[in-house]
Amino acid sequence: MSISKDKIAEAYKAIRPHIRRTPITSVKGADFALAVPEIIFKHEYMQVSGSFKARGAFTNMLTRPVPAAGVVAASGGNHGAAVAYAARAAGHKASIFVPEVTSPAKADAIRSYGADLVIGGARYADALAASQAHVAKTGAMPIHAFEQVETMMGQGTVGLELEEDAPEVDTLLVAVGGGGLIGGIAAWFENRVKVVAVEPEGSPTLHMALAAGRPVDAPTDGIASDSLSPKQVGALMFPVAQRYITQSLLVSDDDIRAAQAALWREMRVVAEPGGACAFAALLSGKYQPSPGERVAVLLCGANTTAVSFT
Numbered sequence: 629m630s631i632s633k634d635k636i637a638e639a640y641k642a643i644r645p646h647i648r649r650t651p652i653t654s655v656k657g658a659d660f661a662l663a664v665p666e667i668i669f670k671h672e673y674m675q676v677s678g679s680f681k682a683r684g685a686f687t688n689m690l691t692r693p694v695p696a697a698g699v700v701a702a703s704g705g706n707h708g709a710a711v712a713y714a715a716r717a718a719g720h721k722a723s724i725f726v727p728e729v730t731s732p733a734k735a736d737a738i739r740s741y742g743a744d745l746v747i748g749g750a751r752y753a754d755a756l757a758a759s760q761a762h763v764a765k766t767g768a769m770p771i772h773a774f775e776q777v778e779t780m781m782g783q784g785t786v787g788l789e790l791e792e793d794a795p796e797v798d799t800l801l802v803a804v805g806g807g808g809l810i811g812g813i814a815a816w817f818e819n820r821v822k823v824v825a826v827e828p829e830g831s832p833t834l835h836m837a838l839a840a841g842r843p844v845d846a847p848t849d850g851i852a853s854d855s856l857s858p859k860q861v862g863a864l865m866f867p868v869a870q871r872y873i874t875q876s877l878l879v880s881d882d883d884i885r886a887a888q889a890a891l892w893r894e895m896r897v898v899a900e901p902g903g904a905c906a907f908a909a910l911l912s913g914k915y916q917p918s919p920g921e922r923v924a925v926l927l928c929g930a931n932t933t934a935v936s937f938t
Contacts, residue, residue: 631777631815631868636784643686643782646717650674652793652924659894662910664917668794669895672786673903673930678737680786680809680928681710681773687782688771689718697768698722702759704752704805705734706902706929707773712743723768725759727751731900734931751848753859774808775862784812790924791817797924801826801915803905804834804876806858809928811865814872825869825876826909828884828901833861834869835876842866851881851901877915883908891927903929 650672657664672680685707689699698721701711708724715722724738725748738745748758763770772779786809790797799822802810814823825834830850837843843860861869884901887908891897899907907925909915917923 631780631784631812631864633816633818636781636788636812636816639687639691639778639781640785640788642690643683643785646676646686646690646714647682648675649789652790653895655895660890660911664910664921664923666922667910668797668922668924670786670790670924670926671897672926672928673897673899677706677710677713677741678929678931679706679710679903680783680926681707682713683785684776684779684782684808684812685710685714685771688769688776688778689714689720691778692769694718694720694769695767697766699771700759700762700766700768701725701771701773702748702752702756703730703773705730705738706931708743708745709734709737709741709931711771712738712741715743716741721768723759723762725755725762727755731932737931751859774806774811774858775864776808777864779808780812780815780865782812783809784816786926787813787816787821791821794924796922797821798922799824799917800924800926801906801909802926803827803902803928804861805831805902807834807861807865807869809926810834810873811862811868813926815868817872819872822874823872824909824915825873826906826915827876827878828905829878829880832878833858834873835878837861837866838869838873838876851884875915877909879905879908879912879914883912883914887911897927898930898932899927900929900932903927
């Protein structure tokens with residue numbers, strides 16, 4: 629099954645009753661001391677389970693046959709919380725494997741949705757290997773965080789909503805981990821909107837892949853390592869990235885912290901590091917809009933225990 633605009637629209641019809649249509653807001657660039665007239669924010673952290681991941685989780689469960697053994701996922705936290713939430717809603721058993729770096733807020737969310745939580749090693753790759761062993765043993769259905777067509781189709785529905793609600797947007801900044809979100813969104817827009825990838829300097833997964841011409845192993849460090857640090861970007865999304873992603877940018881941990889603080893100060897938005905990563909590119913000047921360019925920023929997650937920023 630290929631990833632296309634039509635397939636994403638079909639996925640949206642299936643998941644629409646189960647997710648939130650998250651809002652957008654228009655904010656003056658001057659509020660953040662930026663030269664752009666306005667910034668369009670897509671508030672996807674308001675999605676059920678606290679991130680965009682619910683879209684892909686529901687798409688998997690509503691378009692694939694789920695066995696009696698239930699579903700299994702490996703996750704830095706947000707994907708696991710989404711799969712756990714969707715499984716509870718659909719009446720399926722869920723086993724979620726997370727690495728040791730998963731934040732307490734995300735682990736607590738997974739448990740609160742009734743899933744079995746297993747610490748599967750130091751990093752995401754370790755949790756993934758543990759989850760694959762569980763699949764082989766039990767026959768449960770794996771739901772991959774990004775290397776799954778249905779996952780990418782579900783995440784692409786973010787682009788569908790944004791285009792309907794803000795058709796004037798020229799450019800969208802999106803944070804990248806494994807690439808399921810930006811891959812789905814880029815497949816939806818098909819270059820009708822400039823899609824810009826933003827990653828932490830400590831986890832330049834897509835950035836290194838684009839430079840090498842193929843997915844390659846990347847570092848997995850930094851304050852957003854629980855959500856934006858797989859070992860490699862997804863092979864399914866990589867051709868989409870090569871075709872439809874206009875630019876790939878890196879931001880520092882300090883840039884991300886500054887973006888978190890600014891979002892709280894000006895909008896009272898509490899974003900996790902990965903959720904603020906895309907905005908960090910604009911706030912830091914790593915992304916420089918052209919005069920008159922209409923820029924949107926995806927705020928993709930807020931599963932964090934932080935309540936204030938300095």
